[in-house]
Amino acid sequence: MTDSLGAPAPAxxxxxxxxxxxxxxDRLTWSPFHTKMILALGTAWVLDGLEITIASAIGPVLTExxxxxxxxxxxxxxxxxxxxxEVFGALFFGRLSDRLGRRNLFVITLGVYLAGNALTALTWGxxxxxxxxxxxxxFIAGAGIGGEYAAINSAIDEMMPAKYRGRVxxxxxxxxxxxxxxxxxxxxxxxxxxxxxxxxxxGFLIGPIIGACxxxxxxxxxxxxxxxxxxxxxxxxxxSIQRIERAVESSGxxxxxVDESRAIEIRPAPAHGYLSLIKxxxxxxxxxxxxxxxxxxxxxxLYNAIFFTYTLVLTNFYGVDKKNAPLYxxxxxxxxxxxxxxxxxxxxxxxxxxxxxxxYLTSAVLLAISAVLFNAGILNAITQxxxxxxxxxxxxxxASSAYLTVSEIxxxxxxxxxxxxxxxIAQCFGxxxxxxxxxxxxxxxxxxxxxxxxxxxxxxMAIGGIVEIFMGVDAEGKALEDVATPLSVVTTRA
Numbered sequence: 001m002t003d004s005l006g007a008p009a010p011a012x013x014x015x016x017x018x019x020x021x022x023x024x025x026d027r028l029t030w031s032p033f034h035t036k037m038i039l040a041l042g043t044a045w046v047l048d049g050l051e052i053t054i055a056s057a058i059g060p061v062l063t064e065x066x067x068x069x070x071x072x073x074x075x076x077x078x079x080x081x082x083x084x085x086e087v088f089g090a091l092f093f094g095r096l097s098d099r100l101g102r103r104n105l106f107v108i109t110l111g112v113y114l115a116g117n118a119l120t121a122l123t124w125g126x127x128x129x130x131x132x133x134x135x136x137x138x139f140i141a142g143a144g145i146g147g148e149y150a151a152i153n154s155a156i157d158e159m160m161p162a163k164y165r166g167r168v169x170x171x172x173x174x175x176x177x178x179x180x181x182x183x184x185x186x187x188x189x190x191x192x193x194x195x196x197x198x199x200x201x202x203g204f205l206i207g208p209i210i211g212a213c214x215x216x217x218x219x220x221x222x223x224x225x226x227x228x229x230x231x232x233x234x235x236x237x238x239x240s241i242q243r244i245e246r247a248v249e250s251s252g253x254x255x256x257x258v259d260e261s262r263a264i265e266i267r268p269a270p271a272h273g274y275l276s277l278i279k280x281x282x283x284x285x286x287x288x289x290x291x292x293x294x295x296x297x298x299x300x301x302l303y304n305a306i307f308f309t310y311t312l313v314l315t316n317f318y319g320v321d322k323k324n325a326p327l328y329x330x331x332x333x334x335x336x337x338x339x340x341x342x343x344x345x346x347x348x349x350x351x352x353x354x355x356x357x358x359x360y361l362t363s364a365v366l367l368a369i370s371a372v373l374f375n376a377g378i379l380n381a382i383t384q385x386x387x388x389x390x391x392x393x394x395x396x397x398x399a400s401s402a403y404l405t406v407s408e409i410x411x412x413x414x415x416x417x418x419x420x421x422x423x424x425i426a427q428c429f430g431x432x433x434x435x436x437x438x439x440x441x442x443x444x445x446x447x448x449x450x451x452x453x454x455x456x457x458x459x460x461m462a463i464g465g466i467v468e469i470f471m472g473v474d475a476e477g478k479a480l481e482d483v484a485t486p487l488s489v490v491t492t493r494a
Contacts, residue, residue: 049179085142093147174340
C-alpha cells in the first residue's frame with residue numbers, strides 16, 4: 001500500500017518492532033563509506049556558498065547595457081527572491097523528507113537546484129517576461145538549496161556514528177566558505193577575462209557543474225536505516241544497514257556483534273504536519289525549541305549583517321576599489337573555513353555546551369574589540385580584514401554548531417521539518433541584518449553609527465552563548481535516540 005505521496009505506507013496497528021540498527025550504526029568506525037557520504041552530501045553547503053557569492057559578484061554586472069541592463073532595484077531583488085526560495089524549499093522539502101525519506105529528497109533537491117541554475121543562464125533580456133523568468137529560476141535554485149539543508153543534515157546525522165557526528169556536522173557546514181572562495185575566484189576570472197554577457201551566464205553554471213559531478217554519488221547512497229526502521233519498513237532497513245556494514249567491512253574492519261540489550265522497541269507513529277510539529281516543538285520541547293531558535297537567529301543576524309555589507313565597509317570607509325573588493329572576501333572566507341575544520345573535533349571531545357557557548361562568546365568579545373578599534377580609526381582595509389578573519393574563525397564554528405544543534409536535539413520523525421522551521425525563522429530574522437547595517441554604513445561619513453551596529457552584533461552573539469550555557473544539550477558521543485527519544489519508541493535500550 002502507498003500513501004497519497006507515493007511512499008510505502010508505514011506499519012499500522014499495534015505491531016512493535018525491536019531493532020539494533022541505531023547501535024549497529026554507532027559501533028562503526030570511520031571508513032571509505034563515510035568519506036563517500038560526506039563528499040556526496042556535504043557539497044550542499046559548498047553550493048550555497050558558491051551561489052550567494054556568485055550572485056553578489058555578478059549582480060552589478062547585470063546593470064550594464066551589454067548584459068541585461070537591469071535597474072539596481074531589480075538586481076537587488078534577485079537576492080531576496082533566492083532567499084524566499086530557500087525558505088520555501090526548506091519547509092516544503094523538509095516535510096517531504098520526513099515523509100518520503102532522506103535519499104529520495106537529497107536526489108530531488110539537487111535536481112531542482114541544477115535545473116534552476118541552468119535556466120538562469122538562459123535569461124534572454126530585460127523585458128518583463130525575461131525578468132520574471134530570471135526571478136523564477138532564482139526562486140527554484142533557492143528552493144533546491146533550502147531543501148538540501150533539511151534532507152542532507154538529517155541523512156548525515158542519522159548515518160554517522162555518534163563519536164564523529166559533531167566534528168562532521170561542524171566541518172560540513174563550514175564548507176559553505178569553500179564555496180564562497182570558489183565563487184569569488186571563479187567570477188573574478190570570468191568577469192575580468194571574458195565578454196560580460198557570456199561571463200555572467202557561465203558564472204551561474206559553475207554550481208551545476210559541481211552538482212552534476214556528485215549526482216551519481218548520491219544516487220548510489222543507501223537510505224537512512226534509522227528513517228526506515230522508524231517508519232516500520234523493517235526489511236528495507238535491514239537491507240540498508242547490511243549494505244553499509246558490507247561497505248565498512250570491505251575496508252578491512254571487523255565488526256563486533258552488538259549486545260541485544262542495546263535494542264530499541266518502536267511502534268511507527270503517524271506522519272506530522274507543520275501544525276502538529278509546532279505543538280511538539282513548543283509544547284513538548286519548549287526549552288530545546290528556544291535553544292534552537294536562539295542559536296539559529298543570532299548567528300544568522302550576525303552573518304547576514306557582516307557578509308552582505310562586507311564590500312560596502314571596504315569601499316565606503318577604506319576607499320578600496322570596487323573591482324578589488326571581492327578579493328578581500330577570499331581572506332575573510334578562509335578564516336571562516338579554517339575555524340570549523342580545525343576546532344570541529346573539540347565539539348566531540350570537550351562537549352557541545354562548552355564549545356558552542358565558547359565560540360559564540362569569544363566571537364562576541366572579539367567583535368566588540370574590533371568595533372572600538374574601528375571607531376578609533378586605528379584599522380585599515382587589511383587590518384580590518386584580519387580582524388574579521390579572527391572573529392569569524394570562532395563565529396563560523398559557532399554558526400555551524402547551531403545547525404548541528406537543531407539537527408540532533410529533536411526526534412527523528414520530525415528532524416527534517418524541525419531543521420526547516422528553524423532555518424526559515426533564522427533566515428527571516430537574518431534578512432533584517434543587511435538592511436539595518438546598510439543604513440548604518442550609508443555613504444561612509446559616520447563611523448560612529450556602524451560602531452554602535454557592531455556592538456549590537458556582539459550583544460546578539462553573546463545572547464546565543466548565554467542561552468547555550470543554561471539550555472544546551474550535552475549530545476557529544478551519544479546516540480541520536482539518547483539525545484532525543486523518537487516519538488515512536490516504546491522501550492529504549494538499557
